[in-house]
Amino acid sequence: MKKQRPVNLDLTTISFPAPALASILHRVTGVAMFFALVFVIWAWAVSLSSAEGFEQVKLVLQSFIAKFIAWGTITVLLYHMLGGIRHLIMDMGHWEELKSGKTSAVVTIVLWIVLAVLAGVWLWF
Template identity: 45%
Template sequence: MKKKRPVNLNLSTMYFPLTAIASILHRISGVMIFLSLGVFLWLLGLSLSSPDGFLRVSYILDSYIFKFFIWSILSALSYHISSGIRHMMMDFNLLGVTLQIGKFSAQISFFIAIILSILSGVFVW
Protein backbone atom coordinates (compact mmCIF):
# COMPACT_ATOMS: atom_id res chain seq x y z
CA MET A 1 0.00 0.00 0.00
CA LYS A 2 1.55 3.27 -1.12
CA LYS A 3 0.72 6.35 0.90
CA LYS A 4 0.33 9.67 -0.87
CA ARG A 5 2.60 11.81 1.23
CA PRO A 6 4.24 15.04 0.07
CA VAL A 7 7.77 14.53 -1.13
CA ASN A 8 8.89 18.14 -1.01
CA LEU A 9 7.10 20.80 1.02
CA ASN A 10 7.06 24.21 -0.59
CA LEU A 11 7.21 26.53 2.41
CA SER A 12 6.42 29.61 0.34
CA THR A 13 2.92 28.30 -0.33
CA MET A 14 2.15 27.58 3.33
CA TYR A 15 0.02 30.08 5.23
CA PHE A 16 0.77 30.86 8.86
CA PRO A 17 -2.05 32.43 10.89
CA LEU A 18 -1.38 35.57 12.90
CA THR A 19 -1.48 33.68 16.18
CA ALA A 20 1.25 31.31 14.99
CA ILE A 21 3.43 34.21 13.88
CA ALA A 22 2.91 35.90 17.26
CA SER A 23 3.92 32.71 19.09
CA ILE A 24 7.02 32.14 16.95
CA LEU A 25 8.13 35.77 17.36
CA HIS A 26 7.63 35.47 21.11
CA ARG A 27 10.07 32.56 21.19
CA ILE A 28 12.57 34.30 18.89
CA SER A 29 12.50 37.45 21.03
CA GLY A 30 13.13 35.35 24.13
CA VAL A 31 16.20 33.77 22.54
CA MET A 32 17.45 37.22 21.46
CA ILE A 33 17.09 38.55 25.00
CA PHE A 34 18.85 35.52 26.46
CA LEU A 35 21.79 35.78 24.06
CA SER A 36 22.17 39.53 24.51
CA LEU A 37 22.39 39.10 28.26
CA GLY A 38 25.94 37.78 27.84
CA VAL A 39 26.98 40.90 25.92
CA PHE A 40 25.53 43.20 28.56
CA LEU A 41 27.17 41.27 31.39
CA TRP A 42 30.51 41.43 29.57
CA LEU A 43 30.14 45.21 29.17
CA LEU A 44 29.22 45.56 32.84
CA GLY A 45 32.27 43.56 33.90
CA LEU A 46 34.52 45.59 31.61
CA SER A 47 33.16 48.89 32.89
CA LEU A 48 33.69 47.87 36.50
CA SER A 49 37.20 46.49 35.97
CA SER A 50 39.08 49.80 35.73
CA PRO A 51 38.68 53.44 34.72
CA ASP A 52 40.17 52.55 31.33
CA GLY A 53 37.59 49.79 30.93
CA PHE A 54 34.84 52.27 31.74
CA LEU A 55 36.11 54.61 29.03
CA ARG A 56 36.19 51.75 26.51
CA VAL A 57 32.60 50.81 27.34
CA SER A 58 31.45 54.42 27.03
CA TYR A 59 33.16 54.58 23.62
CA ILE A 60 31.42 51.35 22.56
CA LEU A 61 28.05 52.63 23.76
CA ASP A 62 28.41 55.81 21.67
CA SER A 63 28.71 53.92 18.38
CA TYR A 64 25.69 53.76 16.08
CA ILE A 65 26.03 50.00 15.62
CA PHE A 66 25.73 49.40 19.35
CA LYS A 67 22.87 51.88 19.63
CA PHE A 68 21.08 49.84 16.98
CA PHE A 69 21.88 46.68 18.97
CA ILE A 70 20.44 48.22 22.13
CA TRP A 71 17.35 49.40 20.25
CA SER A 72 16.78 45.95 18.76
CA ILE A 73 17.10 44.29 22.17
CA LEU A 74 14.72 46.83 23.73
CA SER A 75 12.28 46.20 20.88
CA ALA A 76 12.53 42.45 21.40
CA LEU A 77 12.03 42.96 25.13
CA SER A 78 8.96 45.13 24.58
CA TYR A 79 7.43 42.55 22.25
CA HIS A 80 8.33 39.68 24.57
CA ILE A 81 6.71 41.41 27.55
CA SER A 82 3.54 42.42 25.69
CA SER A 83 3.17 38.98 24.14
CA GLY A 84 3.97 37.30 27.44
CA ILE A 85 1.22 39.26 29.18
CA ARG A 86 -1.12 38.24 26.36
CA HIS A 87 -0.19 34.57 26.80
CA MET A 88 -0.64 34.75 30.57
CA MET A 89 -4.04 36.43 30.22
CA MET A 90 -5.14 33.70 27.83
CA ASP A 91 -3.74 30.98 30.13
CA PHE A 92 -5.70 32.36 33.09
CA ASN A 93 -8.79 32.59 30.87
CA LEU A 94 -9.09 36.36 31.35
CA LEU A 95 -9.52 36.96 27.62
CA GLY A 96 -11.15 33.77 26.49
CA VAL A 97 -9.79 31.06 24.26
CA THR A 98 -11.45 31.63 20.92
CA LEU A 99 -9.73 32.16 17.60
CA GLN A 100 -11.16 35.65 17.20
CA ILE A 101 -9.89 36.75 20.61
CA GLY A 102 -6.51 35.18 19.85
CA LYS A 103 -6.20 37.14 16.61
CA PHE A 104 -7.36 40.38 18.20
CA SER A 105 -5.04 40.03 21.19
CA ALA A 106 -2.13 39.27 18.84
CA GLN A 107 -2.89 42.46 16.92
CA ILE A 108 -3.03 44.46 20.15
CA SER A 109 0.25 42.87 21.26
CA PHE A 110 1.90 43.86 17.96
CA PHE A 111 0.55 47.40 18.27
CA ILE A 112 1.82 47.82 21.83
CA ALA A 113 5.22 46.43 20.84
CA ILE A 114 5.48 48.85 17.91
CA ILE A 115 4.63 51.82 20.12
CA LEU A 116 7.15 50.73 22.76
CA SER A 117 9.75 50.10 20.05
CA ILE A 118 9.33 53.64 18.74
CA LEU A 119 9.62 55.03 22.26
CA SER A 120 12.76 53.00 22.91
CA GLY A 121 14.24 54.32 19.65
CA VAL A 122 13.59 57.88 20.84
CA PHE A 123 15.16 56.98 24.20
CA VAL A 124 18.29 55.42 22.65
CA TRP A 125 18.93 58.17 20.13
Protein backbone atom coordinates in the same frame (compact mmCIF):
# COMPACT_ATOMS: atom_id res chain seq x y z
CA MET B 1 0.96 2.12 4.93
CA LYS B 2 2.18 5.12 2.98
CA LYS B 3 0.13 8.27 3.32
CA GLN B 4 -0.27 10.39 0.20
CA ARG B 5 -0.43 13.85 1.75
CA PRO B 6 0.56 17.06 0.00
CA VAL B 7 3.85 18.49 1.23
CA ASN B 8 4.55 22.21 0.95
CA LEU B 9 8.13 23.00 1.87
CA ASP B 10 8.08 26.58 0.58
CA LEU B 11 7.35 28.54 3.77
CA THR B 12 6.97 31.80 1.84
CA THR B 13 3.69 30.54 0.36
CA ILE B 14 2.16 29.77 3.75
CA SER B 15 0.07 32.50 5.33
CA PHE B 16 0.37 32.19 9.10
CA PRO B 17 -2.49 33.55 11.23
CA ALA B 18 -1.68 36.32 13.71
CA PRO B 19 -1.71 34.04 16.79
CA ALA B 20 0.82 31.75 15.13
CA LEU B 21 3.07 34.70 14.28
CA ALA B 22 2.79 35.98 17.84
CA SER B 23 3.73 32.60 19.26
CA ILE B 24 6.64 32.14 16.84
CA LEU B 25 7.91 35.66 17.59
CA HIS B 26 7.76 34.93 21.32
CA ARG B 27 9.99 31.88 20.85
CA VAL B 28 12.37 33.67 18.48
CA THR B 29 12.74 36.64 20.84
CA GLY B 30 13.51 34.24 23.69
CA VAL B 31 16.40 32.78 21.70
CA ALA B 32 17.54 36.25 20.62
CA MET B 33 17.56 37.41 24.24
CA PHE B 34 19.85 34.51 25.10
CA PHE B 35 22.36 35.63 22.48
CA ALA B 36 21.94 39.31 23.40
CA LEU B 37 23.08 38.44 26.91
CA VAL B 38 26.63 38.19 25.56
CA PHE B 39 26.61 41.92 24.79
CA VAL B 40 24.79 42.85 28.00
CA ILE B 41 27.04 40.80 30.29
CA TRP B 42 30.18 42.13 28.59
CA ALA B 43 29.05 45.75 28.99
CA TRP B 44 28.03 45.15 32.57
CA ALA B 45 31.25 43.38 33.55
CA VAL B 46 33.55 45.93 31.94
CA SER B 47 31.63 48.94 33.21
CA LEU B 48 31.69 47.67 36.78
CA SER B 49 35.36 46.67 36.74
CA SER B 50 36.76 50.19 37.05
CA ALA B 51 36.20 53.84 36.19
CA GLU B 52 38.23 53.33 33.00
CA GLY B 53 36.06 50.35 32.09
CA PHE B 54 32.95 52.45 32.55
CA GLU B 55 34.36 55.14 30.26
CA GLN B 56 35.31 52.46 27.72
CA VAL B 57 31.75 51.11 27.65
CA LYS B 58 30.36 54.64 27.32
CA LEU B 59 32.68 55.22 24.37
CA VAL B 60 31.74 51.92 22.70
CA LEU B 61 28.02 52.56 23.18
CA GLN B 62 28.27 55.77 21.16
CA SER B 63 28.95 53.86 17.93
CA PHE B 64 26.16 53.05 15.49
CA ILE B 65 26.67 49.28 15.71
CA ALA B 66 26.52 49.28 19.51
CA LYS B 67 23.39 51.43 19.47
CA PHE B 68 21.83 49.07 16.93
CA ILE B 69 22.67 46.06 19.11
CA ALA B 70 21.27 47.84 22.16
CA TRP B 71 18.10 48.74 20.24
CA GLY B 72 17.74 45.16 19.07
CA THR B 73 18.20 43.90 22.62
CA ILE B 74 15.60 46.33 23.95
CA THR B 75 13.06 45.49 21.23
CA VAL B 76 13.55 41.76 21.72
CA LEU B 77 13.04 42.17 25.45
CA LEU B 78 9.93 44.31 24.87
CA TYR B 79 8.29 41.76 22.60
CA HIS B 80 9.15 38.84 24.84
CA MET B 81 7.61 40.65 27.80
CA LEU B 82 4.45 41.58 25.86
CA GLY B 83 4.12 38.07 24.44
CA GLY B 84 4.73 36.58 27.87
CA ILE B 85 1.99 38.73 29.41
CA ARG B 86 -0.33 37.65 26.60
CA HIS B 87 0.48 33.99 27.24
CA LEU B 88 -0.06 34.42 30.99
CA ILE B 89 -3.48 35.95 30.37
CA MET B 90 -4.30 33.07 28.05
CA ASP B 91 -3.17 30.62 30.75
CA MET B 92 -5.74 32.21 33.07
CA GLY B 93 -8.47 31.28 30.58
CA HIS B 94 -8.92 34.55 28.70
CA TRP B 95 -8.39 35.23 24.97
CA GLU B 96 -8.61 31.53 24.11
CA GLU B 97 -11.35 31.89 21.51
CA LEU B 98 -10.43 32.37 17.87
CA LYS B 99 -11.52 36.01 17.59
CA SER B 100 -10.11 37.23 20.91
CA GLY B 101 -6.89 35.26 20.39
CA LYS B 102 -6.38 36.88 17.00
CA THR B 103 -7.19 40.33 18.39
CA SER B 104 -4.77 39.93 21.29
CA ALA B 105 -2.03 38.75 18.92
CA VAL B 106 -2.52 41.72 16.60
CA VAL B 107 -2.59 44.16 19.54
CA THR B 108 0.61 42.61 20.94
CA ILE B 109 2.45 42.92 17.62
CA VAL B 110 1.23 46.48 16.96
CA LEU B 111 2.09 47.57 20.50
CA TRP B 112 5.54 46.02 20.09
CA ILE B 113 6.15 47.94 16.85
CA VAL B 114 5.11 51.22 18.50
CA LEU B 115 7.35 50.55 21.52
CA ALA B 116 10.25 49.52 19.26
CA VAL B 117 10.00 52.82 17.37
CA LEU B 118 9.83 54.75 20.64
CA ALA B 119 12.86 52.85 21.94
CA GLY B 120 14.76 53.74 18.76
CA VAL B 121 13.86 57.40 19.08
CA TRP B 122 14.89 57.36 22.75
CA LEU B 123 18.18 55.60 21.98
CA TRP B 124 19.29 57.60 18.95
CA PHE B 125 18.05 61.10 19.82
